[in-house]
Amino acid sequence: MRLLLVEDDDHVAAALVTVLTKHGFEVRHARTGNEALDALVPDGRGPYRVVLLDLGLPDRDGFDVCGQIRHRGGIPVIMVTARSDINSRIHGLNLGADDYVVKPYDMGELLARIHAVARRGVAPADPGVPPAERETTAARLSRLSGLVLDADARRALVHGRPVALTRKEYDLLGLLAQSPGVVIRREQIISEVWRSSWEGTARTLEVHVASLRQKLAVPSLIETVRGIGYRLVLPPEPTERAEPAGPGPGPG
C-alpha cells in the first residue's frame, strides 16, 4: 500500500517513514506542500491510497494543500498535526480531510486510522496503467500465489484445491488478503476477528495462524513480523512489468 507523507519536520518524518515501512507500507515523503502536490502526479508506480498531511508546512497553508489534494482526486487525507484545537479539527474535516490525528499520536491508533480510511476509500485508478492491465487485489493474489477466497462458501482455494477453514481462520485470512504486503498489527487482527481488545487473545491468534499455515500449505505465505503482527507475502512478479521494489505494490 502506497502512502504519501507530507511533513516538514525531518525527525518526525524519518521515524514515521521507518515505522510505516516496517509495517509494509511504501512511503513517499514530501517536505513541502508543493512537493506533495508534485508527488501526486502519476508516475506509474501506482496511486497513493492515503495522504498523511501535516498542517504546519513551510511554503503553503496545510488546509489549502488539503483542498488541492481533494480537488485532484479522491485520495483520502488524514491530517496529522500538532494543532489540537477544536476549530482546526472542524476546519480540517470540513475541507475534506477524512480523519484528523493530533501529535503526538499512538502508533497503533495511527495505523488503525490509515487502515480504516484506506478501507473506506475506493482505490483510485492509476492513470499510468492502461485500463486493460488493471487488476484487482484478489486477481493479483490468485495470479501470484494461487490463493482464491470464496466469500460465499467461506473457504479458500489453493491452486484450485479447496481448503476447509474455521470461521475465525477465514476471517483472519480475509483480513490479511485485503492488503497483501502490508503488516496487520496484532491488536488490529484481534479487534477485527475476535471483536475484542483483550491482550490475552494473543496466544489464540498464534494458534490460529499456525493452523492456517498448516492447512494452506503454501510456504512463507503468511509472514510473522516480530513485535508487530502478520502479513501476506506475495512472490515477486514473474513478468517484466515495472513494479517497484516495495513489498506492497500496485493498488493495494
Added chain:
Amino acid sequence: MRTRLLGILLALMACVLVALGLPLAVSEAAAGQQQVLVDRMDDTARFAELAQNPLGQSGTATATEQLRTLDSETERYYDVYGSPVGVFELDGQPLTADPVSWTDADRGISARAFSEALDGRRSANPAQVWPWQTGRMLVVASPVVWDGDVVAVVVTEAPTDALRALELREWLVLAGGEAAAVLVAVAAAALLTGWVLRPVQDLDKVAHDIATGRLASRVAPAGGPPELRRLARAFNEMADHVELVLDQQRAFVADASHQLRNPLAALMLRVELMGMELPEGTEAELAGVRVEGRRLAQVLDDLLGLAVAEHASPAGGPTDLVRLAVERADGWRPLGLERGVELRCEVPDQPLLGLAEPVAFGSALDAVVDNALKFTPRGGRVTVSVTADADQVAVAVADTGPGITEEERERIGDRFWRSPRQQNSEGSGLGLSIARTLLAASGGTLTFAPREPGAEAGGTGGPTGLVVTLAVPRA
C-alpha cells in the same frame, strides 16, 4: 474624594464670604447710624442756635417771643419725628421739653450726653446700635453757648426703630448676595471636582475591567487636569505593556505546547520502532513508556487549553445554569457508573440565570466534575447542586473523596499542583486551573471548602470530601 474635595472648596469659600461679609455688615450698620447721628446733631445744633439768643438775653420782649417760638418748635419736632427733644438748664431742669414727662436730663439714658455737653462738648459717638437692641435710643446733646459760657443744653433722644429696620434690610440684601455667591461657588466646585475626578473615575473603571480580565479596556482620552491626563496616558501604556506581556506568555505556552508535539511524536515513534526489536517479555516496559508519552501529551493539551482559556473573551449572557448543570451531570453519569460512583443532581425546578458563557462554564464544570469523580472512591457519591442568592448563582460539586487539608486549600487550583497524597493520580494538574481561568473570564469564582460532616449519608464524623463551588454573577 469627591465629597472631601467639595467640602474643602466650600469651607474655603465660606471662610472668604464670612471674612468679607461680616466687616461689610458692620460698616453698613455704622454708616447708617452715622447718617442718623449727623441728622440729629444738625437738629440739636439748630435748637441750640434758636435757644442761644433768648437764653443769653433773657428778660427782653424779643427773648420771650423767641422762647415761645422755641417752645413751639420743639413741640412740633416731637410731634413730627416722635423724638423727644428738650432744652435743659445746667442742673438738668427742663426749660422746655417734649414730652412733658421728661423732667430731668441729668438722669436716665441722657445723663452721659448731658454731662459731656455741660463741659462744652458736642456729644456724639454713642455705641453702635444693632438690629436686635430693641428700645435703644440715640442721645445727642448740644450745649447752648452765650459769650463763651454754657447757659443750657439741648438734648434729643432719637428712637432707633427706623435705623434698625434699615440695618436689617441692608443685612438681608447682603445675606442674599452671599447666598447667591455660595450657590455659584457650589456649582463651580461641583464642576471643578467633576473635571478633576473624571479621569480618576475612568481610571478606576478601566483598572477594574483589566483586573477582571477585560484586558482590552483602555482609558479614553478625556478632559481633566494635565497631570491626570498624563497619568491616564501612562496607565494606558502600562495596560498595553501588561496585555503584551500576557499575550506573549500565552503565545509562549501555546507555542511551547505546539512545538513540543513534534519531538514528542518523533520520540514516541522511535520508541515504537525500538519496541519492535525488543525481545519477548518487555511488553510491560514498553507499555509503561507509552503511558508516559500519553501523559506528556495530555499535559501539552492542558497547557494549550489553559492558554486558550486565558485568551477567552468574557462575552456571555444570561445562561440557565440549572439546565447546564443537569446536562453536564447526565454527560458524566456513565463514567461515574463505570467507576462505581453515584452522580446526583440536586437542582431547583425553576431555571436560575447566571451571567456566563455557556461553553466556558460547561468546560469549567466538566473539569470540576472530572476531578470529583477521579478522587471519589468506588461506592462514593458526587452531588451537583445549584443554588442562588441575591447576587450570585452557584453550582456546587460535592464529593465523598479524601478532601483536602487546610494547607492544601491554599494551593488547590494552582497550576500543576496536586495534593501530595494524590501525587500519582492521572492528569496534568491543570484541570482546576483551567476551570478557574475560564470562570474568571466571565467574572465568576471558583472556591473550595471541606464538605460539611453529616450533611449527607448519615455523617460519618469529620470532614470528608470536598465541595467545589463555581459562582457567577446573577443575571
